[in-house]
Amino acid sequence: xxxxVVVIGSGPAGSxxxxxAAEGGAKVLMIERRSEIGTPILCGExxxxxxxxxxVLEGTRWIASSMDGANIxxxxxxxxxxxxxHAGNETGHVIYRDIFDQELARSAxxxxxxxxxxxxxxxxxxxxxxxxxxxxxxxxxxxxxxxxVVVGAxxxxxxxxxWAGIDTTLDPCDLETCAQYTLTGVDVHxxxxxxxxxxxxxPGGYIWVxxxxxxxxxxxxxILASLxxxxxxxxxxxxxxxxxPEIAKGQPVRFLTGAVPVAKxxxxxxxxxxxxIGDAAxxxxxxxxGGLMASIEAGKACGETIAEAVKSKDxxxxxxxxxxxxxxxxxxxxxxxxxxxxxxxxxxDKTFNMLAHSLKDYKFEELSTLSLVSALVKKxxxxxxxxxxxxxxxxx
Numbered sequence: 001x002x003x004x005v006v007v008i009g010s011g012p013a014g015s016x017x018x019x020x021a022a023e024g025g026a027k028v029l030m031i032e033r034r035s036e037i038g039t040p041i042l043c044g045e046x047x048x049x050x051x052x053x054x055x056v057l058e059g060t061r062w063i064a065s066s067m068d069g070a071n072i073x074x075x076x077x078x079x080x081x082x083x084x085x086h087a088g089n090e091t092g093h094v095i096y097r098d099i100f101d102q103e104l105a106r107s108a109x110x111x112x113x114x115x116x117x118x119x120x121x122x123x124x125x126x127x128x129x130x131x132x133x134x135x136x137x138x139x140x141x142x143x144x145x146x147x148x149v150v151v152g153a154x155x156x157x158x159x160x161x162x163w164a165g166i167d168t169t170l171d172p173c174d175l176e177t178c179a180q181y182t183l184t185g186v187d188v189h190x191x192x193x194x195x196x197x198x199x200x201x202x203p204g205g206y207i208w209v210x211x212x213x214x215x216x217x218x219x220x221x222x223i224l225a226s227l228x229x230x231x232x233x234x235x236x237x238x239x240x241x242x243x244x245p246e247i248a249k250g251q252p253v254r255f256l257t258g259a260v261p262v263a264k265x266x267x268x269x270x271x272x273x274x275x276x277i278g279d280a281a282x283x284x285x286x287x288x289x290g291g292l293m294a295s296i297e298a299g300k301a302c303g304e305t306i307a308e309a310v311k312s313k314d315x316x317x318x319x320x321x322x323x324x325x326x327x328x329x330x331x332x333x334x335x336x337x338x339x340x341x342x343x344x345x346x347x348x349d350k351t352f353n354m355l356a357h358s359l360k361d362y363k364f365e366e367l368s369t370l371s372l373v374s375a376l377v378k379k380x381x382x383x384x385x386x387x388x389x390x391x392x393x394x395x396x
Contacts, residue, residue: 001142004310005030006134007113007151008121008160012292013278014153016299017057017306022111024307029145030108031119031136036103042258044180046193046210046222047100047292049092054296056107062100063093063213068191074206074356075198075349081360091193094218096208111178124150124163124274131164132274148238148304148315150274153299156261156291158280168280174224174263176205176289179233180220181241183250188217196240198349203227205249205289207240209247219247222289224345233257260289262341270321277302283330286338294330301326 007018010032020031027223045064050055069083070091082091109115119140125144127132133146153162161168188194194209201207204224211217220238234257241248250358269281277283283298284291305323309315324331347355 003027003114004147004148005029005149005151005306006031006145006147007153008116008134009151009153009155009278009280010105011101011278011295012104012154013280013283013295013299015108016296016302017151017153017277018113019056019104019111020300020303021306021310022108022113024304024310025130025164026307026310028108028113028128029116029147030105030113031116031121031134033118033120035118036098036271037105037115038098039121040256041097041254042256043292044178044210044220045212045292046091046208047095051093051130051293051296053299056296056300057100057103057156057370058107059103062095064096064134065094065190066086067091067094067193067211067320069190070193070195072356073196074199074353076353076356077201078353078356085143094212121154123162124160131271132364133316145361148164148273148313149309149320151302151306152274152276152280153278154280155260156163157280160274160284161276161280164274166266166268166274166276167269168266168276168282170261170263170282172332173204173224174261174286175225176222176260176262177225177233177257178220178222178289179237179257179367180218181210181219181252182216182254183241183247184216184253186219186250187246188215188216190214197352198351201240202236205347207237215250215381216253217247218289219248219250224262225259248322260291262286262289263336264338265331268321269324270317272317273320275302275306275323276343277321283334285334286341287344294334297330298323298327327391 003020004026005028007014007030010030018028021258022028059072072080109215118135121134122137123135124131125135136143136145152158158168187210190211196207197369202221202223204227205222207221209217209219223233259286263282269276276301278295279291284293301323307320
């Protein structure tokens, strides 16, 4: 059995890569180890409205609700409100992630990609040291599939990367553990996502409340693995919910846990005949842990590069990895946000409160790192030393 490309994983990164590789003329197989695409849901389910600009989704049934902006709360409760345009890649639409993923997979199938369910990659096939395919287990049967390109879209714990000799090691300080309830019967700010900051309530992370309708919301938390112990994320989330009567009165209809990378994106994300995408390539915003927009943008570039590789018969590490040149601005932003994440980790809750007090009346239509730092320092000159690293970030 022979394909040009085998994509391992049917999440947004895998499906978008498969679609654009297939549209470019490649014969594509995408495999999914589960029996249903999009489940279990491992996501806060927020995404920027900019997703519509990529033209990868049809209709609106994947949208649960649309946001006007975000409320960001400091540890002392000070609220900073931002419109959706400036509130980050997790604010815009709150989605039904299962439908979202299935729609992306459908678009890949419409482009010509073949999809196998209950199909798990168990190893790479090598011949004379060269990767020539994937060994797959499906319904208890082992199948060998030959291909020229293997795409690792298999998430934060990517086995494909390790099999290919790509260093995907994650330090605990670059990994967040997460927990989330979907609650019904709650009172939420319709039209606004809420974010709560503070090392005491969410060590190295934050809490989110994403409305999914009139009385339904995702309420979740992410905290750094290096600052937490097993099970602590659920304990802290339960404690937060119990302290907020408007959501504590709700009843859970879903609970999930998971982990997301908050690391620098991989610079070396390919080997001969293998390329990584999405969480496997650490293409996640280090500040928020959100990766949907990055997966779609990078997936399109990766799929188009693979199509060109098939045409030119060049499956080298250099050629396959060159897709990051098409998403240079994305990589620049992810690297910049990693520096910001590290700066924020050094800030105590008192500093977060000072920042919020300074920004609560800020005109965010003028938002830029330089203007932001200037506004903060103008109100609180004592912040200059702590915020000086942001001035360097602004020039990145």
